Amino acid sequence: MNESSKIAIIGGGSWATAIAKILRENVQGINWYMRNPDTISQFKQLSHNPRYITGAEFDIDKINFSDNIDEVVSNSDVIIFAIPSAFLKNALKKLTVSLEDKFIVSAIKGIVPDENMIIGDFFHKIYQVPTDSIGVISGPCHAEEVAMERLSYLTISCQDSEKASFLADKLECSYIMTTISDDIYGTEYAAVLKNVFAIAAGICHGLRYGDNFQSVLISNAIQEIKRFVDTVHPITRDIKSSAYLGDLLVTCYSQFSRNRTFGTMVGKGYSVKTAQLEMHMIAEGYYAVKCIKEINEKYNVHMPITMAVYNILYEKIAPSIEIKLLTEDLR
Numbered sequence: 001m002n003e004s005s006k007i008a009i010i011g012g013g014s015w016a017t018a019i020a021k022i023l024r025e026n027v028q029g030i031n032w033y034m035r036n037p038d039t040i041s042q043f044k045q046l047s048h049n050p051r052y053i054t055g056a057e058f059d060i061d062k063i064n065f066s067d068n069i070d071e072v073v074s075n076s077d078v079i080i081f082a083i084p085s086a087f088l089k090n091a092l093k094k095l096t097v098s099l100e101d102k103f104i105v106s107a108i109k110g111i112v113p114d115e116n117m118i119i120g121d122f123f124h125k126i127y128q129v130p131t132d133s134i135g136v137i138s139g140p141c142h143a144e145e146v147a148m149e150r151l152s153y154l155t156i157s158c159q160d161s162e163k164a165s166f167l168a169d170k171l172e173c174s175y176i177m178t179t180i181s182d183d184i185y186g187t188e189y190a191a192v193l194k195n196v197f198a199i200a201a202g203i204c205h206g207l208r209y210g211d212n213f214q215s216v217l218i219s220n221a222i223q224e225i226k227r228f229v230d231t232v233h234p235i236t237r238d239i240k241s242s243a244y245l246g247d248l249l250v251t252c253y254s255q256f257s258r259n260r261t262f263g264t265m266v267g268k269g270y271s272v273k274t275a276q277l278e279m280h281m282i283a284e285g286y287y288a289v290k291c292i293k294e295i296n297e298k299y300n301v302h303m304p305i306t307m308a309v310y311n312i313l314y315e316k317i318a319p320s321i322e323i324k325l326l327t328e329d330l331r
Contacts (some may be wrong), residue, residue, distance in 0.1 A: 001077070001103065001166035006031060008076035010069065010091065012039055014052040014281075015107055016082035018143035020063075021056045025173035029062045033072040035091065040065045053147045070097050078103045078167065080137070084282040085110025085119065099127045103163055105135040109191040110284040111291040118188040131184075132160040135167060138187045138243045140250035141176075142257070149175040155243035157181040157188075179242070185233035187243045190225050193306070194248040195285030196292065197221040198259035200309050201252040203319050205260070206267020213327075218252050220330045221305055228292075228301045259285040266312065267319050290314060304329040 007027055009016050012034035023030055034040050042050040043065065048057050066072050073079055074097050083091055085108050104127075106119035115122060120136060123129040135158040145152055154171055158164035159182050168178035181187060200221070201214060209217075225248065226239045239245060251257050262283035265275035272286070293310045296303055308326040311317045 001163055005077040005103075005166070006075060007078045007170065008033065008072045008080065010072070010079060010081045011083035011107075012036065012049065012052070013083065014143040016080075017049045017053040017056060018141075018146040019080060019082055019107060019137070019171075020058070021053070021146060022171050022173060022176050024058065024062065025176075026170050029064065031064045031066070031072045031076050033066055033069050035067055037067045040067060053143060056147050069095050073097050073099065073102065076102070078105060080105045080107055081119065082107040084108070085112055085284060086282065086287050088112055088119070088122070089114075099123065099129050102129070103133050103135060103167075104129050105137060105167065106188065107137040109138075109195060111192055111288050111295075113287055113291060116291045116295050118185070118192065120184050120188055132158070133163070134158065134184060135163060136184050136187050136191075137167075137171075138191050138247055140242055140246040142250065142254055144256040146175070151175050151177070153177045153179070153242050153246070155179050155181050155187060155241075157184045157243070159184060181243060183233075183235060183237050183243075186229040186235070186237050189229045189232060190244045191247060192284070192288045193225050193228065193292065194221075194251045195259045195283070196289045196306055196309050197224075197248060197285075198251040198257050199263035199266070199283065199285040199289070199313075200305050202257075202260040202263020202265075203267035203309070203312060204263075204323060206264040206269075207319055207323055209323070214252075216330050217305070218248065221252070222248055224301075224303050224305055228296070228299070228303060231299050231301050232295075259283045262286065263309075272313055285309070286313060 008031040010033045048054050079102050104123045108119045112122045120134040138155045141152040156164045156168040164180040168180050172178045258281050262275050289310045308322050312319050312322050
């Protein structure tokens with residue numbers, strides 16, 4: 001990586017837009033893939049994303065928009081994927097150029113369905129991207145607060161510290177602080193699991209459990225994250241650091257958390273389908289909990305909160321009954 005390295009963003013949602021806003025502070029120009037040409041046309045006319053983070057204005061002359069993913073990937077060295085995990089395979093169907101010589105960065109906080117792989121594993125095993133050319137952007141950081149330029153922190157993980165430092169430098173600005181890590185597996189799995197636990201927190205809020213109980217729920221959630229990531233990828237890590245505990249806290253408590261919002265609706269009695277339709281955005285935890293449950297069939301980690309969310313969303317057990325059972329497993 002060097003100063004002439006070109007950076008691309010794949011995706012047109014709120015997090016992709018927030019990352020683009022951060023990059024504009026330090027990067028002369030970016031390549032940006034969006035699948036919908038009408039969205040690109042409106043973006044160029046308005047100088048902002050017509051659907052997400054509309055308050056973030058962009059210098060259109062410094063953005064090379066394209067609805068051709070091959071063009072964007074070919075002309076870039078760093079590719080940041082920021083689309084819902086459920087749609088990743090579909091977005092890549094049109095890709096015909098190789099990713100092997102690119103620095104692939106996941107800003108996706110989910111698991112690829114069917115394959116049950118975190119994003120880094122997916123690119124490594126399916127697209128032959130070397131492990132040291134895979135990076136992860138993790139929080140705690142909500143796109144909405146980036147738009148308001150409220151001080152936020154990002155962790156950039158990569159087993160190649162030079163690549164991690166390069167991207168951290170490009171993302172650090174007056175309202176973004178960055179740190180680097182080599183734990184691409186732990187940070188990705190933690191980012192997936194915190195969405196599941198945010199749904200649990202939302203369900204409990206919808207059921208009118210109070211702050212006292214929520215504190216116990218989240219205390220148990222970070223222990224559940226630790227048990228799982230230490231089993232799946234056992235290395236030395238500080239689970240209390242921002243990339244793990246911090247990201248969990250903000251996702252479970254913030255008004256901007258779509259997973260907590262989704263869970264709250266379910267706790268109040270909405271069906272899963274109705275809650276999804278009302279939100280107009282993807283709650284990654286809905287897809288993630290099924291994948292984690294299936295992955296854990298191999299490891300048998302004790303994950304009572306994950307199983308409670310799975311039972312509510314997929315087995316259609318009444319939230320009031322399942323959470324009451326869960327309370328007996330928490331300490």
